[in-house]
Amino acid sequence: MQDRTYTEDAEPGDEVTVAGWVHEIRDLGGIAFLILRDTTGKIQIKFEKDEMDDDLVETGLDVARESVIRVTGDVEEEPRAPTGVEVTPESLEVVSEADPELPLDPSGKVDADLSTRLDNRTLDLRKEEVQAVFEIRAEILRAVREQFREFRCTEINTPKIVATGTEGGTELFPITYFGEEAFMNQSPQLFKQLIAGSNVERVFEIGPIFRAEEHNTPRHLNEATSIDFEGAFCDAHDAMDVAEGIVKAAYEAVNENCSEELEALDLEEEFEVPEGDFLRISYEEAIERINATGELDEQLVWGDDLPTEAEKALGQDVGGHYFITEWPSEIKPFYIKDTEDDETLSTGFDLMHPRMELVSGGQREHRHEHLIEGFEQQGLDPDQFEYYTKMFKYGMPPHAGFGLGGERLIMTLLGLDNIREAVLFPRDRQRLSP
Template sequence: MSLAELRTHYSTQVNPEEIGDEKVSLAGWVHEVRDLGGICFVVLRDRDGRAQVTLVKKKIDRELFNFARKLIRESIISVTGTVKPEAKAPNGYELIPETIELLNEAESPLPMDTTGKVDAELDTRLDSRYMDLRREKSHAVFRIRHEVLNAVRTFLSNNGFLETSTPKVVATATEGGTALFPITYFDREAFLNQSPQLFKQILMSGGMDRVFEIGPIFRAEEHDTRRHLNEATSIDIEASFMDHFDVMEILEEMVAFVYTEVKKNAAQFLEDLEIDLQVPKTPFLKLPYSEAIEIVNANTDEKLTWGDDLSTLAEHTIGQHVFDKTGEEHYFIIDWPSEIKPFYALPYENDPEISKSFDMMHRTMELSSGAQRVHQHDLLKTRIENQGLDPDGFEFYLKTFRYGMPPHAGWGIGCERLVMTMLGAENIRDVVLFPRDRKRLSP
């Protein structure tokens, strides 16, 4: 038997009425063995779900029956037989085996339980991620994440955006500052990129007009919280001849589209996680930064002034205020102070202290930031200098603004935070396969 013949169907593809007496082969893991004396049930689990293999002692070869009852959980098997309708079994059928082939026997005891009957700490799960992913709920998270990214690509492609890939090893910090991972690049120092921002803007000068990228970003920040990672996946866009309001509309419509597609295409996995997903309504509320500060000052002991960034408490306070007012969890904070936004955020001409920038928020945290960009060379150079940075280090970027840079805007949104808030996960590490944070570098 070739390896391809070990499986003719996934567990969810078997329909007894369509298959009739046709032989079926399923392959996967031994999820559970229930030996009741005269009858033995082997629950086989594959990527899509589970199937019940039923062996009745009086009706089946005794050697096969004894072999099945001694199977070790999480061993790899291939089962060939016929199917019968059975309403109480997973997917509405049971498989009556003619053969059971043991392909790889698992050691015992297992590093952790995969049935969901015994809880495990997060660190234990991450140390044995290969086992954790066999848990129904963990597997569901990453099937949903797949649908999220698939929906993002569909939405942006349908709206005229081209997918691009930009360097992750760079000579200059994207946004200045010290949150950088330095690396040795042959005989000189380089850095892991914080963002594709500068390259996205260069592509605007190149006439690509609308671009998006889904890729890793790296931040050397010593956070140790439930919502921070040092390597994350960012979804970024940049678009010419658009302002910040234009790209905010694209962002909110994309988020609503993603929720809709996940609800449609991942219904079973949402059910596994016991989530009743609500699609956010558009347009999202747009709250000026000045009003956000007033909300915090009126409802907490924090007393914020112009130019202060928002703490976790402030974000939660504003988010709850918006939720109580609108019933919606997503909103924008707009018109941020120029001094606390990156040098490429365009100030208003009539009030340079305010920038054409925004953050898209969830009730519990920031998800995205964006702005209309500075597209004039001299103003951009001045903004770089005003933030204490050396324009010479940005020459590869600045020179593209000398030869016809169109007005443009864009944003970046964290994939992990989008999935985390969508699913109500308590820790961002639950929605990334192999987290990289201040303490974790393996697996």
């Protein structure tokens, strides 16, 4: 909008045109105030009824909250105003009238449940604390990209429509693709391995993944953002170093660049950047530590996956981010390489926040014959993945990588109660619109 001034830039003595939403109206009799809100903040518009045109006053005070208006006038210093200045209007235009019956209150004075908020996300995002989440999300993604570039990675984009699933068919969304069955991709796993096997070597991708999981929990989504890395001539330890660097970079960027957003979320006092190296413990040690807490009804045994209550117990015991390494080979995907010394142990690892898993990764099997055996052991037909397996005949280097759940990183970093709060328009079992 030509000649528009953002509210945060309005200075005493200026003549400005400000535009935004009607946040609040206070009529005190002979004087009234309208609070206008834009993306940078709020500003007070003062109406002295006896000294102003009646039509101007009527227009300003009769407009419904959340209507879009444009106001032109002089800026004056006013210490009692919310931002220390106010505008005396010369003109006021109602650009877009809002329905007086709002489905939720953007001022936050009346709470709304999460379902109502998600049904009306445009209104919800007019709340400062909600907008702060997505400003922080944007900063995290910026910082992650920058950190990957410092790790000499090239950003790639892989297909989201595929002929076969990465990890089998139980969690696939089928679609019709020109009369043939296809699927929404669960992960860029196979494609990023193929690129790491080229001369590019180190790659990353930030993009959507789709999983037809039946879970309906505060930490599961059916469409999520995955932050992926794959590096040639890397082992599991190298990949863990990258994962740790990415997570720390996200925290550091938020700490340095999002002070206003953290304040809006009441996190400015308690937000902490992780310090020191993340602890690395083996799966075997993790089982022992979980059992020793006494928090589980039944003791875990070798080969068990870690249920939610086990992750919680171990997270409380560790008290910070940590890796679980050397998982049993039988519970890791076919593309995860076994350790050199023990084929029952894999090079797979998970990076954990005390609340939940953030990352799954490991060194990949780069030997063609062993890869084919892995397919067969997990009941998958190698012929369906020929586009992938055949490239392992042509000089595939050792490589390792991981997938990091973007929304889980945001959720744990900000202490959100529900992962859907970190997504503009979440997709889960019940929600396909908006």
